[in-house]
Amino acid sequence: MNIEKKKENLWDSIFKKEWSYSKGAVIISFFAIALVIVTGKAWGVTGPYSIWGGKVLSWLGVNVDSWRAFNGSVGKYVFANSQPSLTNLGIVLGALLSVLLAASFKFKKIKNGKQVGAAILGGLLMGIGARITPGCNIGAFFSGLPAFSLAGWVFMVSIFLGAAVGSKMLKNWFM
Amino acid sequence: MAERELNCLGEACPVPLIKAQKEMESMAVGDVLVLHIDHSCAMKNIPDWAREAGHAVEIEEIDDGEWDIIIEKTKVG
Amino acid sequence: MNEQIKRSTSRKKATPEQRRRRKIIQISLGVILFAIMVIIASLFQEISPKAGFVLFIGIALGYTLQRSRFCFTASLRDPILTGGTNLTKAVIIALTLSSIGFMAINMSKFGLDMSAYDLSIIAGNVKPVGINTAIGAFLFGIGAVIAGGCASGTLMRMGEGFAQQWLAFVFFVIGSVIGVIIAVPMKAVPILKGKAIFLPEALGGWVPAIILQFGLLALVYLLADWWGKRKSTGIL
Numbered sequence: 001m002n003i004e005k006k007k008e009n010l011w012d013s014i015f016k017k018e019w020s021y022s023k024g025a026v027i028i029s030f031f032a033i034a035l036v037i038v039t040g041k042a043w044g045v046t047g048p049y050s051i052w053g054g055k056v057l058s059w060l061g062v063n064v065d066s067w068r069a070f071n072g073s074v075g076k077y078v079f080a081n082s083q084p085s086l087t088n089l090g091i092v093l094g095a096l097l098s099v100l101l102a103a104s105f106k107f108k109k110i111k112n113g114k115q116v117g118a119a120i121l122g123g124l125l126m127g128i129g130a131r132i133t134p135g136c137n138i139g140a141f142f143s144g145l146p147a148f149s150l151a152g153w154v155f156m157v158s159i160f161l162g163a164a165v166g167s168k169m170l171k172n173w174f175m
Numbered sequence: 176m177a178e179r180e181l182n183c184l185g186e187a188c189p190v191p192l193i194k195a196q197k198e199m200e201s202m203a204v205g206d207v208l209v210l211h212i213d214h215s216c217a218m219k220n221i222p223d224w225a226r227e228a229g230h231a232v233e234i235e236e237i238d239d240g241e242w243d244i245i246i247e248k249t250k251v252g
Numbered sequence: 253m254n255e256q257i258k259r260s261t262s263r264k265k266a267t268p269e270q271r272r273r274r275k276i277i278q279i280s281l282g283v284i285l286f287a288i289m290v291i292i293a294s295l296f297q298e299i300s301p302k303a304g305f306v307l308f309i310g311i312a313l314g315y316t317l318q319r320s321r322f323c324f325t326a327s328l329r330d331p332i333l334t335g336g337t338n339l340t341k342a343v344i345i346a347l348t349l350s351s352i353g354f355m356a357i358n359m360s361k362f363g364l365d366m367s368a369y370d371l372s373i374i375a376g377n378v379k380p381v382g383i384n385t386a387i388g389a390f391l392f393g394i395g396a397v398i399a400g401g402c403a404s405g406t407l408m409r410m411g412e413g414f415a416q417q418w419l420a421f422v423f424f425v426i427g428s429v430i431g432v433i434i435a436v437p438m439k440a441v442p443i444l445k446g447k448a449i450f451l452p453e454a455l456g457g458w459v460p461a462i463i464l465q466f467g468l469l470a471l472v473y474l475l476a477d478w479w480g481k482r483k484s485t486g487i488l
Binding site: 021023049054070093125127137148 | 307384488
Binding site for chain 1: 185186187190193213215218236238239241
């Protein structure tokens with residue numbers, strides 16, 4: 001009984017105990033730099049999202065490659081050649097791996113209509129915003145500001161202001 | 176030594192923390208707040224906040240991906 | 253704080269035996285998942301060079317994000333909503349370390365005198381800066397806080413099993429399609445056309461750019477540190 005408890009604690013300390021934010025910061029930066037060193041292309045997330053949407057439309061019979069918005073990108077798209085597509089899949093799997101090895105996976109259902117509304121409105125705004133910038137908190141911010149890009153700094157100020165507005169909306173309508 | 180319970184299961188972040196902060200405001204020193212959560216962010220940001228505010232905190236994983244956070248108010252404010 | 257806080261509980265707990273069984277199942281699934289990842293990575297590697305490596309970088313990022321409960325959204329939202337700035341400071345640390353990394357790479361590409369400066373081979377996303385940058389980021393910020401996760405956060409929470417983020421993801425993709433459609437007429441508006449500004453090039457060298465970049469990062473860090481130490485639960 002005692003040996004079992006010790007075994008569990010060793011496992012927990014390696015695979016379960018949460019890491020500090022700063023440890024996360026260091027490791028995330030490390031992998032982000034490793035990525036750009038090996039592939040030449042910085043980490044990004046939302047680049048392929050419009051194409052994924054276009055792919056679904058094309059499966060539904062819409063001729064998306066004739067749309068100026070897509071510029072033929074949907075037809076040319078290959079998942080395995082798309083770095084952000086691969087890292088996106090990786091992030092989902094990596095997070096799942098983390099919770100499974102920590103034995104803390106739980107499927108969390110949507111609780112109420114407010115969460116539905118929040119997911120829909122929030123998702124739409126992020127999608128639209130990420131195409132206007134173009135880029136998201138990773139592509140335009142985390143891979144932009146550290147590259148000494150002025151756009152990255154402008155993004156940071158703007159997203160902070162947006163987050164303030166979003167916080168007010170969250171508190172008033174979605175809590 | 177009153178005890179209050181907040182069921183925050185299924186809440187999106189940062190709702191559990193905001194609810195905890197609000198609840199603590201109306202509690203007396205010595206009162207205990209028990210929060211039920213299943214959000215990984217909350218199992219870190221709630222104890223962080225409570226400890227930084229000077230309260231006694233305990234956290235227990237009571238089921239896969241579910242935690243009970245027990246906060247005892249030790250000072251005013 | 254060493255004594256156990258006295259309390260009662262009204263929750264029905266699972267028995268230790270049940271929990272142990274579930275723990276073993278979850279860990280086993282995790283190990284199987286890892287094996288599947290290796291197989292998928294090898295398969296991708298055959299289609300495209302480096303694809304397996306890139307997938308594993310993604311896995312490492314997702315693992316780390318979850319393990320450290322890292323959240324860009326919270327770093328921007330918490331100072332206002334809960335008064336906390338721990339994540340804000342962690343993000344600044346990450347930005348600083350990444351800045352050092354990108355600086356090293358680009359210094360070796362362009363030379364210390366910036367004589368070989370070439371935007372087409374630059375490391376990192378140096379995008380045109382304009383009003384569209386601000387508008388897009390602003391909208392994105394609103395959406396990220398409402399949805400409970402940004403681009404990376406949504407993916408992470410999808411892996412953690414949050415149905416809300418799966419729903420948010422669907423509309424994220426829909427919004428992206430709407431976004432590229434909107435972007436077409438927007439690109440034609442001259443006032444919205446920006447220019448990529450690389451600080452070392454714009455400021456006349458690495459030294460002023462380094463002073464500005466790291467100086468600003470340090471300033472924001474100190475600001476966040478001061479704000480977090482205030483006895484406050486935010487200003488909303």
